[in-house]
Amino acid sequence: MSTLATTTPTGPSVIRFERARKEYPDGTVAVNGLDLEVAEHELMALVGPSGCGKSTTLRMANRLVELTSGRVLVEGDDISRTDPVALRRRIGYVIQNVGLFPHRTVGQNIATVPALLGWDRQRIRSRTGELLELVGLEPGVYSGRYPHQLSGGERQRVGVARALAADPPVLLMDEPFGAVDPEGRRRLQQEFWRIQRELGTTVMLVTHDIDEAVRLGDRIAVFSQGGTLEQLTDAVNLLARPATGMVADFVGQGRAVRLLGIGELTLDDLETGRFPTPTGPAPAPLLGPASALRLGSRLDDAFAALAASGGQAVPVAGTAAGGAAIVGVLTPDGLLGALRRITAESAAAEEAEAAEAAEAAEAADDGAAARG
Ligand code: ADP
Numbered sequence: 001m002s003t004l005a006t007t008t009p010t011g012p013s014v015i016r017f018e019r020a021r022k023e024y025p026d027g028t029v030a031v032n033g034l035d036l037e038v039a040e041h042e043l044m045a046l047v048g049p050s051g052c053g054k055s056t057t058l059r060m061a062n063r064l065v066e067l068t069s070g071r072v073l074v075e076g077d078d079i080s081r082t083d084p085v086a087l088r089r090r091i092g093y094v095i096q097n098v099g100l101f102p103h104r105t106v107g108q109n110i111a112t113v114p115a116l117l118g119w120d121r122q123r124i125r126s127r128t129g130e131l132l133e134l135v136g137l138e139p140g141v142y143s144g145r146y147p148h149q150l151s152g153g154e155r156q157r158v159g160v161a162r163a164l165a166a167d168p169p170v171l172l173m174d175e176p177f178g179a180v181d182p183e184g185r186r187r188l189q190q191e192f193w194r195i196q197r198e199l200g201t202t203v204m205l206v207t208h209d210i211d212e213a214v215r216l217g218d219r220i221a222v223f224s225q226g227g228t229l230e231q232l233t234d235a236v237n238l239l240a241r242p243a244t245g246m247v248a249d250f251v252g253q254g255r256a257v258r259l260l261g262i263g264e265l266t267l268d269d270l271e272t273g274r275f276p277t278p279t280g281p282a283p284a285p286l287l288g289p290a291s292a293l294r295l296g297s298r299l300d301d302a303f304a305a306l307a308a309s310g311g312q313a314v315p316v317a318g319t320a321a322g323g324a325a326i327v328g329v330l331t332p333d334g335l336l337g338a339l340r341r342i343t344a345e346s347a348a349a350e351e352a353e354a355a356e357a358a359e360a361a362e363a364a365d366d367g368a369a370a371r372g
Pocket of ligand 1: 024025028048052057
């Protein structure tokens with residue numbers, strides 16, 4: 001789902017950590033001098049092994065954890081100077097196991113922050129209905145239920161709806177899909193991603209699951225012990241070029257497979273001059289009709305279709321928008337080419353950025369020399 005975001009944020013920064021440090025009273029240094037910026041509308045995933053300071057970092061942004069030194073700015077305000085209660089009303093927060101109020105209905109749970117903000121009843125009711133629909137729960141069915149009358153996945157959806165109720169510009173999520181079974185989790189991730197794009201909410205999401213980070217993050221921050229930022233980049237770059245040994249280990253053996261999961265098929269990956277002329281008996285399909293491929297299909301679906309065809313050329317239809325005509329065929333070489341293409345695209349973007357940064361630094365030096 002991730003697009004090939006560049007490694008520097010494009011919008012203004014909404015959350016900014018400056019030399020942020022947290023030392024707990026027992027002497028544990030959870031985060032040590034973190035500099036990090038989350039851009040407007042960005043979904044940043046914080047990922048890393050257990051205990052590396054991800055949750056502490058997240059909780060510094062809504063003052064559930066107070067910094068030992070450094071500062072955190074939210075929409076330009078130094079949050080140590082803002083009222084923590086007011087701050088938390090403007091920042092949504094979703095945690096694993098959600099923490100819904102057990103004796104309040106789904107509707108009342110979602111209405112928590114709007115009620116605190118003094119919205120009138122009609123506005124609250126219409127917002128609650130709208131949000132339930134957004135997260136895929138029929139308001140007439142779910143609004144009056146209590147949390148114990150919901151499945152784990154449904155509770156998680158209500159948790160997301162509650163966090164979005166007052167349309168906060170910033171949403172902090174700590175292992176938000178952790179309590180959901182793998183299949184439900186994938187579906188929730190997909191739906192959440194759609195909602196986030198639609199609302200444009202700036203999100204910081206903590207996960208220990210590299211696949212979740214790669215699927216959802218515009219950029220991914222990989223942490224190691226002590227809240228040390230090992231690498232901050234987009235999904236393709238992370239998978240194709242882990243910056244340190246720690247990142248390579250964490251991203252693990254399945255890197256190529258994960259790359260397949262985020263790339264998409266383009267016309268350049270196809271042979272357009274010929275149509276498939278399978279020789280010999282047609283192989284039995286393993287994974288459904290190979291002809292289901294179209295431009296814009298994900299590369300892992302393309303891989304499955306090639307496997308189902310016994311490694312022969314697979315026809316690819318129309319445009320991603322829905323054209324039906326066959327525009328070319330995908331071969332195993334074409335698929336390899338596609339993998340190389342997405343890796344090269346991200347490398348080119350990274351180089352362009354490095355060049356731009358060097359130019360900017362040079363211009364600043366020239367300016368300083370001219371003044372001096
Ligand atoms: P993560 O979210 O990456 O698993 P945390 O931010 O929860 O990591 O924790 C980072 C480190 O800080 C860990 O060593 C953890 O044991 C420690 N820690 C977290 N909360 C506290 C606390 N309240 N008191 C003391 N140490 C803590």
